Amino acid sequence: MTETVIGHRTARIDGELKLTGKADYAADHNLPNQVYGYPVPSTIACGKLLGLDLDEARQAPGVIDIVHRGNFPQLQPSDNNPACGAAARLYRSPSTMGEENKVGEVRLPFEDDGIHYEGQYIAMVIADTFEHARAAARLVKARYEVHEAVPGLFYTDDEGEEAGDEAVSRGDPAGAFDAAPVKLDQTYTIAMETHVAMEMHASIAHWEGDRLTIYESTQGVVFQRNALAQIFGIPPEKVTVIAHYIGSGFGSKLFMWPHAVITAVAAQRVGRPVKTVLSRQQNFCNAGNRPASRQHMRIAADRDGKLLSIRHDSYNETSFVDEYTESIGSGTPRVYACDNVSVSQRRVKVNHGTPTSMRAPGEVSGSFALESAMDELAIALDMDPLELRRRNFADRDPSADLPWSGNHLRECWDDASRRFGWDQRNPQVGSMRDGHEIIGWGMADATWEAMRSHCSARVELRADGRVQVACGTQDIGTGTYTIVAQTASELTGVPLERIEVKLGDSMLPAGPLSGGSMATATVMPAVAGATRKAIERLKQLAVAEGAPFAGKEADALEFENGALSDGSQTLSFAELLDKLQRGMAEGEASAAPGEEKDKFSFRSFGAHFVEVRWDPGISRLRVARVVSTIDIGRAINPLTARNQVEGAIVMGMGMGLFEATEYDPAGNIYNNNYADYIVPVHADIPDIEVELLDSPDYNFNEFGARGVGEIGITGMAAAIANAVYHATGKRIRDMPIKIADLMEP
Amino acid sequence: MRHFAYQRAGDVAEATALHGSDRSADFIAGGTNLIDMVKLDIMRPERLVDVNRLPLTAIESLDDGRLRIGALVTNTDLAYDERIQADYPVLSEALLSGASTQLRNVATTAGNVMQRTRCPYFRNPSRPCNKREPGSGCGALDGINRNHAVLGVSDKCIAVHPSDMCVAMAALGATVTVEGPSGVREIPFEEYHLLPGDTPEREHALSDGELITHVTLDAPITGAKGHYLKLRDRASFEFALASCAAVVTMDGDTVREARIALGGVATKPWRSFEAEAALSGQPASEATFKQAAEAALAGAVAHRDTAFKIPLAKQAIVRALTTVTAQ
């Protein structure tokens, strides 16, 4: 029997390439004759661009061209604007998920003379070197008409616009609330956050005739290909998007941003490849963010803690140039059993760059309010917060009237609380002390929907004894290369060293976005299907006339450990192909979710237990310990899976304690760099003890895997805030927690 | 690229001669602050005079008991020097609380003394800043100013002096030796950095073309204990929200002499003579420490987001004193 690789801790197969610098990230590519683009950002938040003074920049050393509104192809045919050169016209991407052409910002670069946020591109300088381009970009002078900005959600009373499709209602939440004996009515906020992925956004665009090739740090080569095809009005086959390695994205690289379009147009204008690497500052303004949010939470329970009503009304920021909806309440109707629930979502336009998905978008924000409110309710009921959750466990998905495919939340509670020692908790606020420090213990649930998309893959069993797997998805650092290899290895019995995985190229069979924690569950079935087809093809070749197994039934042959056998004769696929003088036996397959989603509700659950330490004498707050148990179905690669959960927990600490992208009253960004945007560093990261339940979800796919990238961040901010309350008696409803909030007056 | 000339000096005379009194020239040492500012487009040197080859890398014990630190001694070498660790532990702790290992390995003593504020309005060329562009206004006064100063502020500037090292030096007492076209000068450490007042662009007592050659620490106070406490949001790699350098000698349970300096809350490394006076001759008790803390912050001025820094700085003082007197 083939040795199993799935379910085993497997080091990343691309680890060595990364450690030795051989992994080619987008900005590592240099094409012959390449020149460099450097965008010029707006320095005001709101107003009108009256004009650009380009003379000085044009005369700067090395400058080749400057693209801007005056010479950039527009939505209208521009026969009357010969300055526009080759692409006389651009189109808008429909920007839909369904058509897989969603973009980060639907407004085309330079589309109007409005300035909608600070950092919005007003021009891009093209020069022979990066340094020349940057120096010249700083010589571009802009004249603005400055308007008063809406500097952010917390600066405005605007109620915004309702996102109707987010609204959910069941039962009579208002009536049940009014009649309930125990209730809570509170507002929670979360500051804007920025993804700050290590690798900067970058595009290298290159035209050969009407064919566009673009290297991009993207979480979706297929989406970007489709979007570019739409924008340039060319068939998707003429666009190639390449992203072999990505230095993470956390959502900011799911959908294409304007710099890629400007770079592609610039490459067309100058007739040479153009490379644009955004600066860290530009990454903060022009490549998405988790929008600031405000949540009005009203929940009520009976005296035994049974939830009677939940109303969760949320607001998120969006920009003036796109409509971004954060589905903040999307988990609320599902997590706990409650008959009377309503959820709503509103968008408020502010002068910030367009928000986008950021790790566990929506639910992580919603879980902060819901899990904080549960803690507050437990205190109002004088009940242990874990016990309150137990009393509201949902046996079925209460929002869909479907059974769970697998809800192991109770085991998560049992396991994590035991390992944490929760039964030692003294519920009295401030009662647990150690020297100068007050210890606080808090907990919260984690949850994330299990999603799956469609995917194609191609597998080649090659005459040299190697197996090549190709799929047009990409590995953003999470370990997709490894999981694809594990799948092929499991089914062929060929060791990982002889499996070669090709990802990150839109010319490969179309694969999914690396987002929504769905890559593993989406890609594995397609890779398995393609592997089986390749094996099938090998068998057909083996039994053909004149072949080694001629005359046998293909079905009677066994394929094991990379070899075909009929019981008497065994030949490795390499030997067989060699005898047949064939280069390969190949298979291609597609897989998509089927009717299982009408039968079950798929969702992952988990629980975080957190210890904080508050030293009131010096106002020092630290997270001292995190114990989490998470059910993700089957962990295909427990090594990288745990890595995802730990990383997400650290990011959740960021949301709870540090991260805030701040805009001042003028609408100008304040902390657009790694020094001023505070994220946890190693010294902040305590022992994180993660346990992954091994409970395969075979209803979801044949491998039993659900996603793992996002669930770990959900609930973390609440678990911290709940622990902080336990230590200090201060309920902080605005994330991140600042020490000033906790200091005694 | 904005072109600049690069010249390397072999000794102090050559360095000052190369620099001259040319305002568009700058010395470059470790470059961790200077290159950063060039990239941010807030410094545009036309000429850089590299001082890294200057023979100023020694730490020397002087006959009068003082310790003379060459301008090019790195923050790492200084922090781990045995004499510093034994006689001036407050300085070692301060250095090691700053930046990161990699930065400290190249950051120099003079560069640290000369490092400029981290105020985001100063560090962004499209914002108003009286320090960078006199008369353009101050973005921080009405903007976000949580990281700004409460001591030594003016209505032109509330930017914090960011150094940890300098706070310890202010407490220990030191002299800055500078050399320039008009010879060698000695400047007491507390007179070296200037308050912003009406001229926030003037930050130090160095004249054009002058080079720092040494910082000489006062002789260690016999029997003194020292401690540097740095408070910040995260555990490492962040500038101080408030910090305190405390150097104390005791007579039994009574404070004989105390040196207190504050960082993260002031526009210059802030020696608090008020706190020192409140401690001297008093019992080493929490009540005394709190009085000293009150005295140190008596003149503090809060802006929109900085009110919390006043109690925080007091906490830093009280805890630093509690720790140092318990040693």
Ligand SMILES: Cc1cc2nc3c(=O)[nH]c(=O)nc-3n(C[C@H](O)[C@H](O)[C@H](O)COP(=O)(O)OP(=O)(O)OC[C@H]3O[C@@H](n4cnc5c(N)ncnc54)[C@H](O)[C@@H]3O)c2cc1C
């Ligand atoms: C990310 C980051 C985090 C940091 N965190 C901290 C922190 O927590 N605490 C802290 O205290 N510091 C911190 N620093 C600042 C760091 O300490 C300084 O950048 C460093 O000390 C500067 O030394 P340098 O030799 O690199 O100076 P350079 O960058 O070479 O020079 C800085 C200035 O000093 C001038 N100069 C250099 N040598 C001389 C001389 N001999 N005479 C006259 N002028 C001279 C230069 O012309 C320039 O104006 C941090 C820096 C960074 C980049």
